[in-house]
């Protein structure tokens with residue numbers, strides 16, 4: 394089948410990988426002008442880690458990854474207030490855990506398909522017409538083309554979902570925070586392999602030192618701090634962050650200064666996506682477009698890769714019965730994804746506690762993480778993946 398995939402992030406190229414293996418012809422349609430390798434740092438583990446192994450990309454993922462040693466929560470002076478060793482995650486994941494920039498994971502996946510897959514950069518779908526036995530996909534620049542299926546792998550604010558299912562406000566469930574992130578060279582403070590974080594009520598700033606003297610900075614703030622709609626141009630994003638974090642203390646000013654020299658700043662609401670049905674006719678959703686668990690899950694990339702594997706596997710097994718493949722894909726994954734979304738929400742209050750007491754409580758909880766049974770109690774349900782990867786013989 395000829396399959397149009399909107400979005401060349403994590404889910405889209407993962408699906409292309411498996412579709413190529415099963416004899417299909419994917420076309421990736423990506424609105425960005427090319428591949429961006431950086432971005433915020435993600436933790437990578439769980440069932441997605443197993444999928445990466447099946448894809449044969451694990452050695453490259455590990456080579457690009459960082460082995461975080463410690464999560465350190467600091468006071469305004471910079472002195473350690475609390476934290477825990479990352480060994481707790483290693484133990485829970487049987488040492489199958491790494492951290493790397495999201496764009497680098499996406500790039501490794503994309504590299505596995507780029508020579509065999511048509512990829513249209515700086516392109517987007519403007520209309521989708523389903524005729525029952527195929528879909529006409531109209532591209533902003535490339536005219537109208539015929540495909541057998543169209544896949545929305547275009548993230549939380551999915552374009553395919555908007556065109557086929559309707560406005561995104563119906564499907565986006567904000568969890569109460571905004572997040573901003575950027576990468577900068579030469580930041581004056583570095584703690585190798587330590588994720589360092591400082592919080593004030595409703596605000597949190599963090600940094601992680603990367604290779605080549607680069608640093609990733611992350612800002613999180615509660616929604617009530619921003620009265621305006623989500624900004625889109627970079628100057629407006631920076632102005633809002635200055636306004637919210639300018640007087641926060643610790644390294645906030647240095648971080649904001651570093652941000653001013655950055656050309657790109659990621660800025661978005663932290664939300665989950667809840668879509669009552671992941672497919673409609675010949676259109677299907679994948680990754681964050683279908684069931685974004687938000688950054689609170691710390692696993693969205695691995696889940697998106699798992700969805701891609703299962704969707705391709707079900708298409709293979711259904712022998713051309715697309716409706717059956719879509720329905721099996723959703724039946725296998727929906728309960729697991731809903732559970733992941735639910736357990737992610739339990740962590741919302743620890744990302745940017747809203748009160749001084751909340752910060753104290755979170756810090757106290759981190760002390761308990763050194764005791765394995767208590768760590769299991771606190772984190773176990775979200776770290777554990779209750780999903781067995783089916784064997785599709787791919």
Ligand SMILES: Cc1cc2nc3c(=O)[nH]c(=O)nc-3n(C[C@H](O)[C@H](O)[C@H](O)COP(=O)(O)OP(=O)(O)OC[C@H]3O[C@@H](n4cnc5c(N)ncnc54)[C@H](O)[C@@H]3O)c2cc1C
Pocket residue numbers: 399400401402403404405422423424425433434435436437495516517518546547548549550551552572574679680681682685686687688690691692693694695696697
């Ligand atoms: C701050 C932050 C921290 C996170 N931390 C973690 C973590 O620790 N671990 C983890 O596993 N996950 C984490 N996540 C979640 C993870 O990044 C996502 O779940 C994952 O990237 C989803 O993959 P995706 O391919 O569905 O969407 P994306 O990676 O968002 O890719 C979507 C792609 O679609 C493209 N696109 C969008 N609109 C269009 C359009 N109209 N036309 C064509 N293309 C389009 C985009 O440019 C992009 O390339 C975090 C997320 C955030 C924001």
